[in-house]
Amino acid sequence: MHIPFVGRKAELNALKALQQKKTASLVILQGRRRIGKSRLIEHFAANQKIYCFAGIAPSSDTTAQMQRDEFARQMSEQCGVPKFFMEDWGDLFSFLSSHLIKGKIVILLDEISWMGSLDPSFLGKLKNAWDLQLKKNPQLMLVLCGSVSSWIQKNIISSTLFLGRPSLYMTLKELTLDECNKFGGKYASHISAQEKLKILAITGGVPRYLELIDPNKTAEENIRNLCFTSNAPLLNEFDYIFADIFGNRAVIYKIIVQYLLSVGNASQDDIIKACGRSKTGDFSQYLSDLELAGFLTRDYTWHLNTEKISKLSHYRLKDNYIRFYLKYILPNKAKIKKGIFEKISVTTLPAWDSMMAIQFENLVLNNDLKLLNQLGISLEDVVFINPFFQRKNKTQAGCQIGLLIQTKHNCLFVCEIKFSKQEISFGVIKEVQQKIENLKKPKNFSCRAVLIHVNGVNTAVHEADYFAALVDFGTLLEI
Numbered sequence: 001m002h003i004p005f006v007g008r009k010a011e012l013n014a015l016k017a018l019q020q021k022k023t024a025s026l027v028i029l030q031g032r033r034r035i036g037k038s039r040l041i042e043h044f045a046a047n048q049k050i051y052c053f054a055g056i057a058p059s060s061d062t063t064a065q066m067q068r069d070e071f072a073r074q075m076s077e078q079c080g081v082p083k084f085f086m087e088d089w090g091d092l093f094s095f096l097s098s099h100l101i102k103g104k105i106v107i108l109l110d111e112i113s114w115m116g117s118l119d120p121s122f123l124g125k126l127k128n129a130w131d132l133q134l135k136k137n138p139q140l141m142l143v144l145c146g147s148v149s150s151w152i153q154k155n156i157i158s159s160t161l162f163l164g165r166p167s168l169y170m171t172l173k174e175l176t177l178d179e180c181n182k183f184g185g186k187y188a189s190h191i192s193a194q195e196k197l198k199i200l201a202i203t204g205g206v207p208r209y210l211e212l213i214d215p216n217k218t219a220e221e222n223i224r225n226l227c228f229t230s231n232a233p234l235l236n237e238f239d240y241i242f243a244d245i246f247g248n249r250a251v252i253y254k255i256i257v258q259y260l261l262s263v264g265n266a267s268q269d270d271i272i273k274a275c276g277r278s279k280t281g282d283f284s285q286y287l288s289d290l291e292l293a294g295f296l297t298r299d300y301t302w303h304l305n306t307e308k309i310s311k312l313s314h315y316r317l318k319d320n321y322i323r324f325y326l327k328y329i330l331p332n333k334a335k336i337k338k339g340i341f342e343k344i345s346v347t348t349l350p351a352w353d354s355m356m357a358i359q360f361e362n363l364v365l366n367n368d369l370k371l372l373n374q375l376g377i378s379l380e381d382v383v384f385i386n387p388f389f390q391r392k393n394k395t396q397a398g399c400q401i402g403l404l405i406q407t408k409h410n411c412l413f414v415c416e417i418k419f420s421k422q423e424i425s426f427g428v429i430k431e432v433q434q435k436i437e438n439l440k441k442p443k444n445f446s447c448r449a450v451l452i453h454v455n456g457v458n459t460a461v462h463e464a465d466y467f468a469a470l471v472d473f474g475t476l477l478e479i
Contacts, residue, residue: 018167028156028166029171030147030171031294032172033147033240034206035207041108041145045106050105051079052108053109055070055110072085072092075092089125090121090125090128093125093134110145111146112152123159130142130165131165148245149294173205175210180210195218195219198346199223200359202321204319205363209321223346227325234321235336238326256286256296257296257317260317261317265316291315296315299386312389323359324355327355367476368386371452374471382408384404385403388401396438398438402416412445414432414449416428418452423455424451429461429467432449448468449466450467453471
């Protein structure tokens with residue numbers, strides 16, 4: 001079945017603009033596994049000459065020569081030359097360059113960290129090939145692509161080796177809610193926002209996971225097929241992700257994400273303490289690696305009066321699949337493999353509603369800029385938009401707000417992100433009133449409450465006319 005390409009308009013426009021220049025272009029492309037990096041480049045270059053080379057997934061037996069041999073094999077196939085053997089990356093790149101002298105050409109080096117991490121000379125010889133040969137073709141675009149963002153950051157982006165050479169840095173994030181909605185095809189308009197939320201609670205905006213959805217089946221059937229059968233495609237995905245990206249260090253990364261699953265969000269000091277580690281540069285790097293990989297995000301709070309970022313920050317899991325896997329798949333993996341879970345109703349899983357509430361909030365936070373359209377707020381008027389929290393002390397109460405928007409006009413929008421299987425009741429007003437009362441805000445600031453929901457609000461909430469805006473999740477899917 002042909003799966004249409006969805007979204008990525010900004011990225012495609014950036015690549016097209018780059019190609020219109022009369023000089024060769026070097027592009028750095030990164031993002032989590034399954035996010036659609038190679039698919040983006042293949043779609044962009046659909047009507048051009050494109051050469052795609054992918055590294056071998058690492059294992060204890062993988063050698064640098066095996067990576068070179070695989071590159072040579074792929075080159076032989078794509079360039080139409082007899083099979084050959086070379087022991088040096090410089091010779092391989094030179095041989096490739098000799099076939100790419102002129103014309104509009106795109107070269108994709110996919111999973112570049114796999115390709116070159118075992119040979120310390122790889123990047124130096126790639127840099128020389130670019131400087132001395134490849135960039136002489138003014139219509140050539142070289143894309144260095146990978147899932148191991150920390151390796152790319154250290155060895156390419158932050159390295160003096162490639163200083164000043166890349167024309168474009170691009171990090172692919174999850175698709176926006178309206179783009180996710182397009183995977184429903186002609187059935188999308190017939191499926192409720194509640195059912196779409198169930199799917200997105202597991203897949204997030206990861207294109208490959210969304211491609212696995214069968215719109216003819218219910219959300220429950222899809223989730224069962226994706227996660228709870230012995231051959232489910234997402235049953236072992238977590239292990240593949242962490243092994244591919246983090247290798248032998250995967251254990252400590254798993255400990256971090258499992259801790260964040262249990263507490264919701266936490267400061268760096270709390271995570272270090274919970275993991276039984278000391279505050280070292282290595283541990284900060286672990287958190288940075290998870291953030292670069294797209295699994296965590298670090299939410300900074302700020303000072304409302306000075307508009308300066310605070311030293312206070314919390315980490316949270318931003319990847320819905322990772323959270324769902326740790327909560328429901330991992331603890332039941334043995335039973336799933338025996339087929340015990342094949343007849344379950346996912347909504348009967350323990351704490352299902354609580355999990356849905358967290359996943360719902362995560363989806364909204366990952367699409368916060370889409371929310372601005374609903375509220376009629378111009379992006380240029382926004383000072384900050386982020387989760388907000390303040391610590392309790394002698395002069396202020398503790399306060400945590402799911403999403404706070406501060407504008408240049410001294411206006412605060414306090415956004416309550418609320419999941420409920422039924423219509424939301426009047427009690428939500430008291431909850432938000434208490435948060436606003438606890439919020440220490442400058443005297444000259446206005447404050448407006450916003451409620452983001454998925455299954456409607458009851459008549460009492462409407463009649464109270466307390467909220468400046470009631471935002472239905474369904475509208476975020478259609479923007």
